[in-house]
Amino acid sequence: MADIDEIDGVSDEEVEALTAGEVLQKLEEAWLNEKFSPELLEAKTDLVDCMLEQVTEMEENIKRAKKGDFKVVLHRMEIDRIRYVLSSYLRCRLKKIERYTTHVLEQESNRKEEDVCHLSPEEFTFAKEYGTTMETHMKNLVLRHMPPNLQTMDFKQTTIRPNLDSYVFLRVIEDTDGVLVEEETLDTG
Amino acid sequence: MLAEKALDLLRELQRTLDGSLPPYNEDGIRQILEEMKALFEQNQKDVSATVAGENGLFSGVQLRHSALERNKRCLLAYLYNRLEQIKKMRWEFGSVLPPEVKFNMCEQEVQWFSKYNKMLANYMRSIGGEGGLDLTQDLKPPKTLYIEVRCLMDHGEFETQDGNILLLKKNSQHFMLRSECEHLIRQGILEHIVH
Numbered sequence: 001m002a003d004i005d006e007i008d009g010v011s012d013e014e015v016e017a018l019t020a021g022e023v024l025q026k027l028e029e030a031w032l033n034e035k036f037s038p039e040l041l042e043a044k045t046d047l048v049d050c051m052l053e054q055v056t057e058m059e060e061n062i063k064r065a066k067k068g069d070f071k072v073v074l075h076r077m078e079i080d081r082i083r084y085v086l087s088s089y090l091r092c093r094l095k096k097i098e099r100y101t102t103h104v105l106e107q108e109s110n111r112k113e114e115d116v117c118h119l120s121p122e123e124f125t126f127a128k129e130y131g132t133t134m135e136t137h138m139k140n141l142v143l144r145h146m147p148p149n150l151q152t153m154d155f156k157q158t159t160i161r162p163n164l165d166s167y168v169f170l171r172v173i174e175d176t177d178g179v180l181v182e183e184e185t186l187d188t189g
Numbered sequence: 190m191l192a193e194k195a196l197d198l199l200r201e202l203q204r205t206l207d208g209s210l211p212p213y214n215e216d217g218i219r220q221i222l223e224e225m226k227a228l229f230e231q232n233q234k235d236v237s238a239t240v241a242g243e244n245g246l247f248s249g250v251q252l253r254h255s256a257l258e259r260n261k262r263c264l265l266a267y268l269y270n271r272l273e274q275i276k277k278m279r280w281e282f283g284s285v286l287p288p289e290v291k292f293n294m295c296e297q298e299v300q301w302f303s304k305y306n307k308m309l310a311n312y313m314r315s316i317g318g319e320g321g322l323d324l325t326q327d328l329k330p331p332k333t334l335y336i337e338v339r340c341l342m343d344h345g346e347f348e349t350q351d352g353n354i355l356l357l358k359k360n361s362q363h364f365m366l367r368s369e370c371e372h373l374i375r376q377g378i379l380e381h382i383v384h
Contacts, residue, residue, distance in 0.1 A: 049318060052316070052322065053318065056319075056320075067351070073334060076334055076366075077331070080327070080331040080367065080368055081331055083322070083326075083368075084327045084330050088330075090316065094312075122311075122315040123312070125312075126308055129304075130305075133301060133304045134269075134272070137268065137298075137301045138265060138268060138269075140297055141268055141295075142218065142265070145222045146222065146261060147225060147229035147257065150225075150257060150258070
């Protein structure tokens with residue numbers, strides 16, 4: 001990725017002073033975390049926005065380059081790969097939002113001011129609309145034809161919640177002492 | 190037996206769900222709703238009888254109430270799973286559904302589909318600062334930049350990013366950018382040749 005910086009003349013990001021390479025690495029980390037975690041994690045909108053900007057910039061540079069230049073091929077492959085990581089990351093999040101809609105919206109409303117949002121504003125709009133259309137669909141098709149005491153969607157019964165007890169893989173990045181793992185969950189050997 | 194029709198409805202859905210959407214069983218749903226109405230009315234009668242002083246009706250009321258809840262749960266599950274299948278088709282076929290699929294959807298499902306389309310399009314357009322990102326592309330990790338494809342049917346002319354015009358005639362083979370032909374492969378117009 002260092003080559004890309006030199007060739008394209010990409011400057012550091014103003015806010016966090018990360019190189020494009022570091023942004024991509026953080027994005028890949030967020031992507032893996034999101035794939036392996038059973039619940040929806042923090043929304044890394046700044047990483048996504050930054051990476052998309054990089055991709056647009058790279059595409060512009062390619063258009064300006066000479067036709068048949070080998071760098072163009074390398075850049076195109078890089079763009080394809082970055083676009084795949086971005087799409088996969090956002091798709092994974094969208095799938096979780098669609099599956100756990102009411103749970104996710106509940107968590108957001110219970111979140112305190114200082115905590116980071118787990119939904120970007122666009123994801124939040126999507127989640128709300130998705131929940132409403134689902135509910136209206138059910139209402140129009142069957143609920144309004146049911147006996148009066150059963151006509152509402154009982155969300156305590158119907159929400160799907162992520163299985164927070166499911167097993168996950170962890171990779172240790174820094175040496176940390178003193179992390180306690182519960183006896184029953186310890187994999188012996 | 191109580192709630193048997195609801196179970197049949199779900200069994201039928203599960204059997205026919207692989208691949209495409211089965212027709213909307215309007216009749217089955219209507220029958221279940223009628224059963225629910227009958228159960229509810231019987232319950233009402235029993236409740237007013239109990240209030241008037243009769244005993245021994247409570248277990249009947251409880252049984253019918255459980256049957257009502259079960260019917261409701263089965264109906265909601267039936268609708269929900271059909272919607273999941275329709276969603277899967279949006280991601281496979283794009284925003285225009287093939288007519289055979291549309292034929293099997295009821296009116297409200299068609300409306301839900303167009304609403305879902307709109308929601309998804311708005312979200313995809315709002316990603317990043319400008320233009321957005323089409324999440325229905327790039328479904329598989331890119332192995333190579335260019336791929337060899339064979340045309341399965343006549344599709345006319347196709348202009349590539351570089352400005353070259355390819356004639357997509359049946360059985361012709363081309364070497365194209367993966368990102369350009371991915372959606373054609375998914376639609377079944379092109380076939381990826383794997384060596």
